Amino acid sequence: MGSPGSGGRGPAHTLDLLWGTVRPGRRGPRGGLSVEAVVRAAMDLADAEGLAAVSMRRVAESLDVTTMSLYRYVPGKDDLCDLMLDAASGTPDTAGWPDDWRGALEHLARDMRTVFRRRPWVLEIPISGPPLGPNNLAWMEAGLAAMRNTALDTGERIRLLMLLTGHVRSEGQRDLSMERAGARTGVAPQEWGRVYGEMLGRVLADDRFPTLARHVREGMFDSPPEADPDEDFEAGLALLLDGVEALLTRRAGAGRADG
Amino acid sequence: MGSPGSGGRGPAHTLDLLWGTVRPGRRGPRGGLSVEAVVRAAMDLADAEGLAAVSMRRVAESLDVTTMSLYRYVPGKDDLCDLMLDAASGTPDTAGWPDDWRGALEHLARDMRTVFRRRPWVLEIPISGPPLGPNNLAWMEAGLAAMRNTALDTGERIRLLMLLTGHVRSEGQRDLSMERAGARTGVAPQEWGRVYGEMLGRVLADDRFPTLARHVREGMFDSPPEADPDEDFEAGLALLLDGVEALLTRRAGAGRADG
DNA sequence: CCCAAACCGTGTACGTCGTATACTCAGGTG
DNA sequence: CACCTGAGTATACGACGTACACGGTTTGGG
Incomplete structure (x- = not known):
């Protein structure tokens, strides 16, 4: 009722x-x-x-x-x-972004990443639906503006944006989980290294992981895992945008050939 | 002490x-x-x-x-x-996977996705560190085995695997958030559509979102958003693997040219 | 002008959660 | 056999989100 x-x-x-x-309500005391x-x-x-x-x-x-x-x-x-x-989330600062779609999207992704690095707790909030707030929509606006001169249709642009934010969030969550892994026990690094070493020993002793064991024997985990998160982030970003570039050149070629 | x-x-x-x-302990009653x-x-x-x-x-x-x-x-x-x-997480069933890296990785990604679709709650568990359990390592093993004949080095293979699982998790979380958006209120669809419509009205009335407004006027959200999650998933997966393919051909070309 | 409606902030309470602590009792080992 | 180990219990603490009923203050309409 x-x-x-x-x-x-x-x-x-x-x-x-x-x-x-x-609307603030007309009666009653001001809060x-x-x-x-x-x-x-x-x-x-x-x-x-x-x-x-x-x-x-x-x-x-x-x-x-x-x-x-x-x-x-x-x-x-x-x-x-x-x-x-x-x-x-704040509002993206698109002032220094270049005009080409790839450069602009790289800036978008990196700026989103810095937001998550400054406030890691944002990644812990369970997202409850599509973006509805003005700030989140501002980021969407910036992303769509960055793609204004591409040969992508609307659905593809949104998909790419979702893919990018997904990547940024994933990498941020991975960084976060690595920090948490340390914070779980008091003294982080050597204790954690010991656990990792024991795990690797189990892998080597188990015949279910031949490929993994081969990589381990070749020194895969000699450096601490995920040594440089930024490198991972950039590599993934480059891979993603390379995929887009391939799609665009393929499309341009088809356009030249077919029509 | x-x-x-x-x-x-x-x-x-x-x-x-x-x-x-x-080790079960030698004294006392069996649990x-x-x-x-x-x-x-x-x-x-x-x-x-x-x-x-x-x-x-x-x-x-x-x-x-x-x-x-x-x-x-x-x-x-x-x-x-x-x-x-x-x-x-269970163990991947690699029996039907093809030999080429791309087909195998596609199967890997889709099979991970079905795991998350069968048990959506897995995506709600905050990941507390690098994969240490035997099942998670089995998935890693399967992924590394899929790439055994590629020109990628170890670091790149792991990165690609992380990127893939990140994509699968992201898409799964998006699906989940869409379901939750419905469950938050009792009768989901029309109520939600009304909210979405009101949000779009605000976007159109606000001059901060010119590009977004243009896409809206062109019918961007006429169909319910994210109508087909599988299509989004597959498109993102294809984009990612296209990026890998571009990297590999680029590398093969350089290898032919330089060495 | 005054009353009643609207609204702010409070106090109390319920049910749930994770888990620390201290206990009882059964069962295998010396 | 005595004994110690370890399984399962009972109780309790502090924290959580929030429903509910209540006083106090402001303001609009008659």
């Missing part, structure tokens, strides 16, 4: 929150807080102590209010996380 | 759990449970009600024991999740 039509607590209200278009203040407090907490430290209680405590008062501004923790995600 | 040398509760013990090499039984019960729960339903209490309840007795077999919930991840 909620008031019909008006955005009750459905996803439409979440949209209003994301876009900062909540001392605001959605932005709540989100900022939560982000400060996440920056300082990680996403796991972000609880409704602790956010409220950092704002000197009661836990439940947060629910006047935010429907629940899931929505708060969505708001944090969009706020933390 | 714990017994030195022997794996107390460190990550070395987790390795023993993953590989099923826990009615086992690590495998605990992991299987947890997996059954996750299969039936999702990862969120997997709590130590509910796993214990399904085994007709008290909560704390689980800690005799598993150090904690994080490790239990790691065990679930490796167990759910």
Whole structure:
């Protein structure tokens, strides 16, 4: 029996929150807080102590209010996380980006990566749906603008964008997991190296992994695994964009040959 | 002051759990449970009600024991999740895979995808480090074997494997988020379409998104977004492997020209 | 001008979670 | 046999998200 039509607590209200278009209500006292203040407090907490430290209680405590008062501004923790995600994404700075699609997309990917490196907790937020917030859409806008002069159709452009963000997120999550692997036990490096060594021993002793064992014997893991995450990231990015370039030249050739 | 040398509760013990090499202890009564039984019960729960339903209490309840007795077999919930991840990954069936690297890698990627589709909760487990379990290593073995006849060096092979699993995971997580977006509200489709429509209206009314607005006006979102996840998956996979192929032909050409 | 509606912030409470701690009791080993 | 080891239990603590009912303040409509 909620008031019909008006955005009750459905996803439409979440949209209003994301876009900062909540009509403030005409009656009653002016609130001392605001959605932005709540989100900022939560982000400060996440920056300082990680996403796991972000609880409704602790956010409220950092704002000197009661836990439940947060629910006047935010429907629940899931929505708060969505708001944090969009706020933390920020807006891409396309000023220095080149005009060619490949250079621009490389900048896009690297800038997204720096966002995730500055705020690793963004990668821990479970994405709850397609991008709806203005900041996430701004990144989409930048990506689509970067491809404006390519021979890709709309579906391909979006797919490529999703593929790129997927790659950035994957690499970021891998970096994160490596850090977590260290933080799990107190003294990270030598203990972890010992575990890795024991694992390699098991691989060598087991006949289920002949190829892996051969690579191990050839020194595959002599350096710590994933020594340079940036190199992995760049290599994957290059591979991806090489694939796009191959598609474009193939298409241009076909266009010249067929029509 | 714990017994030195022997794996107390460190990550070395987790390795023993993953590989099923826990020495059972010589004194005392034989336990009615086992690590495998605990992991299987947890997996059954996750299969039936999702990862969120997997709590130590509910796993214990399904085994007709008290909560704390689980800690005799598993150090904690994080490790239990790691065990679930490796167990759910299973072993790749490489019987029908072709000999050429591209076909084999395509099979690898698709088979990984079906694993995630059968057990979507695997994607919700936060990965805590490099793959250490025998099943995950079996997938790695299969991937390395698929590339045995390529001109890629070891580092490139591993990178490509990581890139592939990253792609599979990304697409799986996207599928999952789409399902969750529906489950968040009761009646999914039309309500969600309404939200999407409103978002598009905002995009059109806002001058920050000219390119996006143009694509929208050209009918970009007339069909529901991400209509065919498999198509997205396959396109991304093809792009990736095209990139690899370009690298290989480039390298072969250079080899013919330079040496 | 005044009352009632709207709304902010609070206090309390419930059910759930992971797990630390201290215990009882059965079973194999010296 | 005595004994120690280890399985399973009972209890408890602190934290979590959030439903609910309540006072206090502001403002619009009559």
